[in-house]
Every structure is written in C-alpha cells, then in structure tokens.
Amino acid sequence: MIPNRLLEVAIEQFGRLGFEGASTRDIARASGTAMSSITYHFGGKEGLYLAAADHIARQIAEAQAPALAAARVAAERPEREAAVEALLAILDGFAQMMLRPESEPWARFIIREQQAPTEAFDRLYRGAMQPVAATALLLVARARPDLTDQEARATAVLMMGQAMILRSGRAAACRILGVDALDAEAGALLRARLRANALCILSEKSK
Amino acid sequence: MIPNRLLEVAIEQFGRLGFEGASTRDIARASGTAMSSITYHFGGKEGLYLAAADHIARQIAEAQAPALAAARVAAERPEREAAVEALLAILDGFAQMMLRPESEPWARFIIREQQAPTEAFDRLYRGAMQPVAATALLLVARARPDLTDQEARATAVLMMGQAMILRSGRAAACRILGVDALDAEAGALLRARLRANALCILSEKSK
DNA sequence: GTCTATACTACGATAGAC
DNA sequence: GTCTATCGTAGTATAGAC
Numbered sequence: 001m002i003p004n005r006l007l008e009v010a011i012e013q014f015g016r017l018g019f020e021g022a023s024t025r026d027i028a029r030a031s032g033t034a035m036s037s038i039t040y041h042f043g044g045k046e047g048l049y050l051a052a053a054d055h056i057a058r059q060i061a062e063a064q065a066p067a068l069a070a071a072r073v074a075a076e077r078p079e080r081e082a083a084v085e086a087l088l089a090i091l092d093g094f095a096q097m098m099l100r101p102e103s104e105p106w107a108r109f110i111i112r113e114q115q116a117p118t119e120a121f122d123r124l125y126r127g128a129m130q131p132v133a134a135t136a137l138l139l140v141a142r143a144r145p146d147l148t149d150q151e152a153r154a155t156a157v158l159m160m161g162q163a164m165i166l167r168s169g170r171a172a173a174c175r176i177l178g179v180d181a182l183d184a185e186a187g188a189l190l191r192a193r194l195r196a197n198a199l200c201i202l203s204e205k206s207k
Numbered sequence: 208m209i210p211n212r213l214l215e216v217a218i219e220q221f222g223r224l225g226f227e228g229a230s231t232r233d234i235a236r237a238s239g240t241a242m243s244s245i246t247y248h249f250g251g252k253e254g255l256y257l258a259a260a261d262h263i264a265r266q267i268a269e270a271q272a273p274a275l276a277a278a279r280v281a282a283e284r285p286e287r288e289a290a291v292e293a294l295l296a297i298l299d300g301f302a303q304m305m306l307r308p309e310s311e312p313w314a315r316f317i318i319r320e321q322q323a324p325t326e327a328f329d330r331l332y333r334g335a336m337q338p339v340a341a342t343a344l345l346l347v348a349r350a351r352p353d354l355t356d357q358e359a360r361a362t363a364v365l366m367m368g369q370a371m372i373l374r375s376g377r378a379a380a381c382r383i384l385g386v387d388a389l390d391a392e393a394g395a396l397l398r399a400r401l402r403a404n405a406l407c408i409l410s411e412k413s414k
Numbered sequence: 415g416t417c418t419a420t421a422c423t424a425c426g427a428t429a430g431a432c
Numbered sequence: 433g434t435c436t437a438t439c440g441t442a443g444t445a446t447a448g449a450c
Contacts, residue, residue, distance in 0.1 A: 002433085016322075016323060017227055017228065018225045018228045020224055021224065021226075021227040021228035023424075023426085024425085024426060025426085033435090034434060035426080036428075036434075036435075037433080037435090038426095039427070039428075040434075041433090107322075108322045108323075111318060111322060111376075114375060114377060114378045114379060115222075115314075115315045115318060115319075115375075115377075116315075117378045125382055129379050129382075130382075133382075137383070153383050153384050154384065154397050155400050155404070157372060157380045157383050157397070158369040158372065158397070158400055160372065160376070161369040161370070161371060161373075162365040162366075162368040164368060164372050164376055165368025165371050166368075168322075168368075168372075169318075169321050169364075169368065169375070170322075171322075171324045171332075172332060172336050172340070172364075173364045175332055175337070175340075176364050178360070189357055189358065190364070190365070193358060193362050193365055196408075197365055197366075197408045200407045200408055201403075201407055201408070209415090230442080230444085231443080231444065231445090232443070240417090241418080242444085242445090243416075243445085243446080243447095244415080244416065244417085246446075247416075251444080251445075252444070
C-alpha cells in the first residue's frame with residue numbers, strides 16, 4: 001500500500017530533517033514511488049506532513065489505550081494507593097515507549113513540533129497527548145489531595161519530563177550513564193529509578 | 208562585528224530549520240552581509256554550524272560557572288544537607304535558564320543535536336553539559352549514599368529531565384497547565400514543584 | 415575583508431501519457 | 433493510480449573586482 005509506505009518514510013524524513021529540510025523527491029524515492037504520488041494522495045508536501053502527524057497520533061493512542069482504560073478504573077477506587085499504582089503504570093508505559101527503538105522516528109517528529117508548533121502539533125496533542133495528560137492529572141489529584149489544581153498539573157508535567165528525557169536528551173543521558181545506547185539493562189535501571197522517584201513524589205504526606 | 212552577528216543569526220536559523228533546512232543566503236542577509244562572508248570567516252556552512260555550537264557552549268559555561276563553583280565548595284562540607292541544597296540550587300538555575308526567553312534559540316539547536324548528534328554535540332557536551340553533570344553527580348552521591356554509582360547517574364539524568372521538559376516539551380506543558388506561555392507566574396509554580404520533587408527524591412532515607 | 419556575478423545542483427509543483 | 437518530463441525557484445560554492 002503506497003500511501004502507508006509514504007507515511008512511514010515521511011515521518012522518518014520529516015523527523016530527521018524538518019519540514020523544509022526534507023524533500024518530497026527523497027521521500028518518494030525511498031517509498032519506491034514517483035514524486036507525483038504525494039500530490040495525488042496527500043495534495044502536496046504540507047498535506048503529507050499533516051497526514052504524518054495524524055498517523056503518529058493514531059499509533060500512540062492505540063498503544064496507550066489499554067493502560068488508560070485500566071487507570072480510569074483505578075481512579076474510581078477508594079484507596080489512594082490504587083491511584084498511585086495506576087499513575088506509576090502510566091509513567092512506566094510512557095518510559096517504555098520512549099525506550100523502544102520504534103519510537104525514535106516519531107519522537108523526533110514530535111519534539112520538533114514542540115519547539116515550533118504548527119497545525120500538526122494540534123493534531124498530535126489532541127490525538128495522543130491530551131488523553132494521557134487528562135488521566136495522569138486525575139490520578140495526581142487523587143494521590144496528592146494536598147496540591148492545588150495548578151500544582152497537580154505542574155507535578156504531572158515534571159514527572160513526564162523524567163520519562164521524556166529518555167528521548168529528548170538521550171545523547172546526554174547516554175554520556176552521563178557512560179553507555180553507548182539505552183539498551184535493556186540501562187532501560188531497566190532508569191525505569192526503576194523513575195518508579196522510585198515518582199513513588200516518593202506521589203507519597204509525600206500533606207503538610 | 209560581523210562574525211558575531213553571523214553566529215547569532217546562525218544559531219537562530221540552524222535551531223529553527225536544522226542544518227540542511229537553514230540557508231546560508233538567509234543567514235547572510237539577516238546578518239546584513241554577503242553570503243561569501245560565511246566562506247571567508249568560517250570556511251563554509253559546516254564551519255559556521257560548528258562555530259555556532261562552540262558559541263552556545265561558551266555562553267552556557269559562563270552562565271553556570273558561579274553556581275558550579277559554589278556547589279563544589281558545598282560538596283566538601285560534612286553535612287549531607289549542604290549537598291542537597293547545592294543540588295537544588297543547580298537544578299533551579301538550570302530550570303531558570305530553560306524558562307528564560309534567551310535560551311529558546313540555542314535550546315532548539317541543542318535539542319536538535321540530541322536527536323541526531325554530530326560533531327557539534329561533542330562540543331556542546333564537553334563545553335557546557337559535562338561540567339554540570341559531573342557536579343550534579345557528585346552531589347547526588349553525597350545526598351544519597353545508599354545509591355550505587357549507576358543509580359546516582361540515572362537519578363541525576365531523571366531530575367534534569369524535569370527541568371528540561373520546560374524547553375523540550377514546552378508546547379505540551381503550556382496546554383496541560385492551561386496557559387499561553389511559561390511566564391513568571393507559571394515559571395514560579397513549576398520551579399516550586401521542581402524543588403519539592405527534587406527535595407523529596409534526595410531526602411529519601413536508605414532502606 | 416567584503417562585495418557582485420556566476421556555475422551547478424536540487425527543490426516542489428504540475429501537465430499529460432498510460 | 434502511477435509514471436515521465438519539464439518549469440520556475442532557491443540552494444552552496446567559488447572566482448574575481450575593489
């Protein structure tokens with residue numbers, strides 16, 4: 001299926017080179033088709049870019065759906081610990097996604113959009129991030145009832161930052177850890193520390 | 208001074224568009240000079256790119272130097288609390304840098320390099336990141352003697368991630384917080400939560 | 415040192431054959 | 433639907449005037 005192949009290559013190239021840096025010629029060639037297929041299927045370079053964002057959002061949403069459903073159930077339980085565990089699970093799922101090699105191309109795409117958001121960011125946020133953020137926020141509020149709404153939001157953002165650095169700052173992380181790549185061993189270490197940090201943040205007693 | 212003007216514009220353009228996306232024509236025009244000045248001063252597009260990385264590294268190193276010197280003194284003190292406070296200060300300094308508008312152009316440049324490191328990343332790491340990381344690591348080890356060396360390194364990386372998301376995931380952070388921009392008010396909230404989180408991570412008693 | 419002029423390559427879009 | 437061919441524009445590098 002040519003459109004799908006085009007989308008995968010487009011995510012790779014747009015993520016690596018940016019919208020203006022990537023060339024429709026190269027994308028078409030690497031997809032094994034002619035440049036004019038892009039015009040035909042997506043209307044042009046910009047249409048392909050937006051379609052790539054939608055494709056990423058759909059993939060992430062599908063991958064996170066089960067964890068989010070489980071978390072929303074946990075948020076209804078009376079014990080605060082259930083919310084803590086559910087949030088730890090979401091965070092770990094997020095971290096695992098960041099560690100998985102398959103996330104590299106679309107992580108590049110998203111990080112680029114975060115620096116200079118276009119319409120594509122809107123689609124990414126609404127499709128992939130907003131559902132995770134909303135659930136995480138609900139759980140932070142349950143786990144830390146002492147925080148105001150804005151404090152809970154800030155806490156959620158910062159906790160996500162710990163997982164996000166596994167992609168956004170991977171090169172520096174590897175050097176600090178003294179490893180060539182974030183393999184299974186380094187990933188397990190980081191996930192364990194992330195869990196310990198998050199547990200400690202979420203368990204703090206109200207003053 | 209034309210070379211300096213070229214460097215500032217280059218950081219802006221390379222950060223926004225990437226190495227291949229930026230054009231020497233535009234950089235020269237925005238610097239008020241001819242395209243061939245780039246060849247003369249930096250030997251070509253690639254030379255300008257590496258010089259831009261060096262320029263960024265120098266600026267960051269200068270900005271962080273006083274905080275690092277103070278931290279190294281604190282690391283010598285016998286009380287564990289001195290190390291904790293010094294690390295909180297470094298983290299807050301880092302967060303403030305991420306929040307400051309001036310950091311936007313070179314943050315874009317650095318984040319781009321993290322995704323696909325070139326020789327420029329080497330210069331950025333050695334010049335700007337390595338000194339901060341080494342000091343932070345020293346302080347984490349002092350504050351949390353129960354952690355192994357690798358655990359301390361992972362903890363340092365994750366804690367930095369909390370501050371880094373203020374740049375790398377700023378667009379999403381703004382949406383989650385429900386604000387248009389990370390102004391002084393939002394910045395103060397985030398820094399306060401970051402301090403609380405870090406304090407809790409660093410103070411955890413050994414099991 | 416800084417400029418203009420130019421050579422050469424690659425870009426995105428589109429028209430039209432099949 | 434997918435291809436080839438072509439148009440106009442913009443890219444880097446470089447030679448040479450001043």
